[in-house]
Amino acid sequence: MTWMHNAQAQPLTVDPESVVPLPDKFDMEIPAPDAPPEIARFQGAWIGTWHDDRHILVVERVTPDGHANVVFAQADSAFYGTNREWWRDQATIVDGVLTMTGFRTFRYAFDGPDRLYMTATLKNGGVTSGTLVRTDAARLAAGDRPIEWPWPGARVSIPHLTVRTPDGARPIMLEATFYPPAGPGPAPLAIITHGSEVGRNQLRTWSFSTEAHWLRDKGFAVLALMRRGYGRSEGINGEDDFGRDHEGSLVDVSSGVAQAVEDLESAIAYGRKLPGVRPGPVLLAGQSRGGFLAMHYAGLKPSEVMGVVNFSGGWYPYGPVTTPYYANAGRGAADKVPQLWLYADNDKLYDEALIREYYQAFTAAGGRARFELIDGVPGDGHLLRLYPERWRPIADQFLATLDLKRP
DSSP, X not given: OOEEOHHHHSOSSOOGGGOOOOOSOOOOOOOOTTSOHHHHTTOEEEEEEETTXXXXXXXXXXXXXXXXXXXXXXXXXTTTTBOOEEEEEEEEEETTEEEEOSSEEEEEEESSTTEEEEEEEETTSOEEEEEEEEEOHHHHHTTOEESSOOOSSEEEEEEEEEEEOXXXXXXXXXXXXXXXXXXXXXXXXEEEEOOOOOGGGGXXXXXXXXXXXXXXXXXOEEEEEOOTTSTTOOSOOOTTOOEEOTTOOEEEOHHHHHHHHHHHHHHHHHHTTSTTBOSSOEEEEEETHHHHHHHHHHHHOGXXXXXXXXXXXXXXXOHHHHHHHHHHHHHHHTTTSOEEEEEETTOSSSOHHHHHHHXXXXXXXXXXXXXXXXXXXXXXXXXXXXXXXXXXXXXXXXXXXXXXXXX
């Protein structure tokens, strides 16, 4: 881990989401000799991410019966509307999992010798996750922070197949997070991609940690793609370069859709060459605009896709322009690509009537999809993917129908 010292190396103005406050000192205590190893190994400092924002956990002491004193700290998050803060709390360690309860339930379990996978579950069932690695408590207390914070998977750079830098010297590079297969031997590839954002929120990178771990557990290698202009991906995001008539009405989204297809093609070509990945059709999954893209691409190149998992998919909530894409995708994929469409009946971006219009156009043209309209999702149903208890049993059934050994 590359470190920098707060007082000497940071500029006077810093990104507020890079600041994680901590107490002036930690009350660290070496575990007692009779503390079981599966309990004692949690003691120490851990740094990484939670819901893709910076997070620190310091386990100051543990007892042989599984009680722990911890310091929990997090950064600001404009996306989630949370403030930077730290607090001391009590936790328990049972069956290899450190658990804190309160307004959320935090669970930390080992995912390697010095690596923790954490999940945070809201009382309403919403789940976010992250990864932390062991670090030095004294350096944290002194104000040191790493330049590059640990990330849930391996950060990779994908050379674009068609778009080059302005000087033509090289391809632009797309950011992605790679999760190698959990088991031995090569595994089929799953690619996850994101929805749309506006303004500075486009610079946020999504790890899709929760969904990636689910797919790894089901036998996939996973690549989470950031399309051009998003996260750290190079290039200019032109997905919202809409065509409008002289009255301002939307008439064309084809330029942005074509751009996203090019980005996805680049990710598929790159992902198939990664270690542990078996050649052959890929699983495509996506949120919102990413779900639309998965469905659309399967219609363009059905032989390249083993299945689609579409979370709240849509390109733009205007049926006269976007519904024909669903018909074309149904015609292209027909019954060759099994698909799972997961929507909520309280989606604040795509209302139920429009969702059903999309599905009817897709199936009338010959497409085959399992369509699930889930009710009772807390808040905005467009964020259905954050409530895995609502969709995972359905998605597990869907994945069980796929031929993961298909060459």
